[in-house]
Amino acid sequence: MSVLIFAELDEGKIKKSSQEAIFYGAKVAQMTGTSATAIIIGAADESELASAGRFGATRVLHATDSKLTEPNGMAYATVVAAAAQQESSNVIVLAKSSLADAMTARLAGKLKAGLAANVIALPDLSAGFQVKSSIYTGKAFAYNDLKADIKILAIKKNTITPEETDATAPVNVFTPPLNEADFAISVKSTEKSSGDILLPEADLVVSAGRGLKGPENWGIVEELAKALHAATACSKPVSDLDWRPHSEHVGQTGLKISPNLYIACGISGAIQHLAGVNSSKVIVVINKDADAPFFKSADYGIVGDVFDVLPRLTKAVKAL
Amino acid sequence: MKLLVCVTSVPDTTTKIVFTDNNTKLNKAGVTFITGPYDDYALARAVELKEKTGATITVLNVGQADSEPVIRKCLAIGADDAIRVNAEPTDAYFVAEQIAAIAKENNYDLILMGRESIDYNGGQVHGIVGEMLGIPSISPVMLLDLDGNTAKITREIEGGKESLEAQLPLVLGCQEPIAEWKIPNMRGIMTARTKPLKVVEPTGTDKLTTVASYELPAPRGSVKMIPADEAEKLIQLLHTEAKVI
Numbered sequence: 001m002s003v004l005i006f007a008e009l010d011e012g013k014i015k016k017s018s019q020e021a022i023f024y025g026a027k028v029a030q031m032t033g034t035s036a037t038a039i040i041i042g043a044a045d046e047s048e049l050a051s052a053g054r055f056g057a058t059r060v061l062h063a064t065d066s067k068l069t070e071p072n073g074m075a076y077a078t079v080v081a082a083a084a085q086q087e088s089s090n091v092i093v094l095a096k097s098s099l100a101d102a103m104t105a106r107l108a109g110k111l112k113a114g115l116a117a118n119v120i121a122l123p124d125l126s127a128g129f130q131v132k133s134s135i136y137t138g139k140a141f142a143y144n145d146l147k148a149d150i151k152i153l154a155i156k157k158n159t160i161t162p163e164e165t166d167a168t169a170p171v172n173v174f175t176p177p178l179n180e181a182d183f184a185i186s187v188k189s190t191e192k193s194s195g196d197i198l199l200p201e202a203d204l205v206v207s208a209g210r211g212l213k214g215p216e217n218w219g220i221v222e223e224l225a226k227a228l229h230a231a232t233a234c235s236k237p238v239s240d241l242d243w244r245p246h247s248e249h250v251g252q253t254g255l256k257i258s259p260n261l262y263i264a265c266g267i268s269g270a271i272q273h274l275a276g277v278n279s280s281k282v283i284v285v286i287n288k289d290a291d292a293p294f295f296k297s298a299d300y301g302i303v304g305d306v307f308d309v310l311p312r313l314t315k316a317v318k319a320l
Numbered sequence: 321m322k323l324l325v326c327v328t329s330v331p332d333t334t335t336k337i338v339f340t341d342n343n344t345k346l347n348k349a350g351v352t353f354i355t356g357p358y359d360d361y362a363l364a365r366a367v368e369l370k371e372k373t374g375a376t377i378t379v380l381n382v383g384q385a386d387s388e389p390v391i392r393k394c395l396a397i398g399a400d401d402a403i404r405v406n407a408e409p410t411d412a413y414f415v416a417e418q419i420a421a422i423a424k425e426n427n428y429d430l431i432l433m434g435r436e437s438i439d440y441n442g443g444q445v446h447g448i449v450g451e452m453l454g455i456p457s458i459s460p461v462m463l464l465d466l467d468g469n470t471a472k473i474t475r476e477i478e479g480g481k482e483s484l485e486a487q488l489p490l491v492l493g494c495q496e497p498i499a500e501w502k503i504p505n506m507r508g509i510m511t512a513r514t515k516p517l518k519v520v521e522p523t524g525t526d527k528l529t530t531v532a533s534y535e536l537p538a539p540r541g542s543v544k545m546i547p548a549d550e551a552e553k554l555i556q557l558l559h560t561e562a563k564v565i
Contacts, residue, residue, distance in 0.1 A: 074456065098477045102459065105447020108413055114528040115412055117442040130532060135440050139337045141535040148528040184456045185486040192480035200478055204565065228565060246462065247479055252333050252438065253357055253496065261564040272333050282562045284554065295543050300557060304548025316555035
């Protein structure tokens with residue numbers, strides 16, 4: 001028995017959400033009296049790999065291959081399944097991401113595993129293996145009993161706050177199995193905004209809606225986001241109007257995010273929008289309409305004109 | 321070309337979720353059930369492909385009898401026939417097993433569904449089906465075009481998108497803007513009544529995951545309002561009180 005954590009790399013660094021997953025996995029290992037091993041796929045420095053130990057991994061398996069340099073959900077799932085077999089892992093932890101989403105399902109299929117997605121708390125082991133997950137797009141929670149021998153937990157951002165130590169984990173080379181069928185999808189091109197903070201990973205998010213009146217006005221949103229080191233997001237109408245890319249759309253049919261701080265500018269707060277953001281720790285609403293329903297779900301509110309308020313907030317952040 | 325479109329019957333997006341029976345069941349009283357919004361995109365694209373290539377569309381739902389209005393609506397929008405697997409769809413692995421069993425009998429070229437159901441939001445069923453059938457799965461798919469046996473796909477990734485190509489058969493989890501939602505016309509509604517809807521019993525194993533109980537989130541405390549002319553105070557509060565910046 002052991003806990004296996006898939007730690008995802010972004011440009012050679014372990015993603016923040018994966019550090020959280022390692023810490024979560026280490027806690028589960030502690031609770032079940034076993035050890036936590038991290039599996040990392042792709043090129044990274046030895047010191048970066050060993051840093052998984054800071055979050056509680058007692059060992060790192062490192063798999064590299066020229067065919068595994070680009071994220072590939074199917075091929076990565078094959079590697080993690082083989083690692084799980086080698087380690088006799090009965091719990092596999094992943095941090096939700098577009099890569100992890102593609103992997104969890106294939107893994108569950110391969111291992112006939114019980115699967116909980118959008119996990120938001122450590123398991124309760126007092127009667128079997130029960131985990132709390134977010135359902136109905138954040139409008140409710142479910143307590144899931146995982147009954148299969150192998151359990152896969154895909155955890156949401158901000159499920160747990162990692163505590164770091166100065167421990168390092170020994171790194172073992174893991175020779176990845178390669179299955180030709182996993183490479184049947186060919187990637188023709190990738191368009192990715194570079195340098196920006198990825199929205200699903202962001203601790204702070206500044207989001208704006210139709211109240212901004214047009215895409216040309218997004219400068220004031222971006223400036224506040226830049227001052228805060230926050231990611232930018234938008235409401236559905238804004239992405240439908242093509243003012244902003246769909247990858248920024250948060251809500252019922254877009255991304256569901258759970259940052260520490262969500263600042264909504266000129267967004268009225270339809271129930272479908274709230275669904276995507278209501279698990280944020282702190283919500284700030286800025287809207288000129290005092291009757292905007294969003295104020296009812298906010299922690300802080302300002303009734304005011306975003307064109308006046310946002311630049312002043314940016315200035316105040318810079319003065320901190 | 322044979323297309324399978326898997327659909328869910330889910331509470332309308334504006335539903336206020338309430339549980340009953342000691343928080344073990346959704347209170348369905350007064351709840352309007354709709355086709356999963358993402359599934360609706362999958363169906364709409366399937367209907368467009370049918371119009372272009374003369375494909376046939378089978379709609380599949382794993383659900384109880386109360387999901388039949390949703391299935392009939394899919395038939396009215398343009399599906400040719402429907403299958404309902406008579407079971408409650410609470411576990412992704414179980415649902416995938418039902419879909420895979422039907423797919424194995426019928427050799428579909430494309431299996432389309434929403435990227436996730438909006439009740440459990442797992443977004444796992446398409447990937448498990450792909451694994452069970454030994455074919456590629458891709459999600460979330462924003463654009464889908466067919467060139468003979470080659471599918472040209474745009475998939476959303478974090479902070480952007482990527483263009484992919486793969487050979488059929490494939491399992492795809494769909495989202496906007498793959499197609500515009502379709503509304504059934506009167507003729508569609510009339511013909512849907514007589515289109516075949518087969519009900520089959522579930523196969524395979526017991527559920528690997530079950531829900532013991534549900535819970536609603538605790539309400540947020542009351543909102544602290546800051547006058548607009550003192551907007552700067554917000555930043556101080558976020559720094560010293562909420563401690564998030």
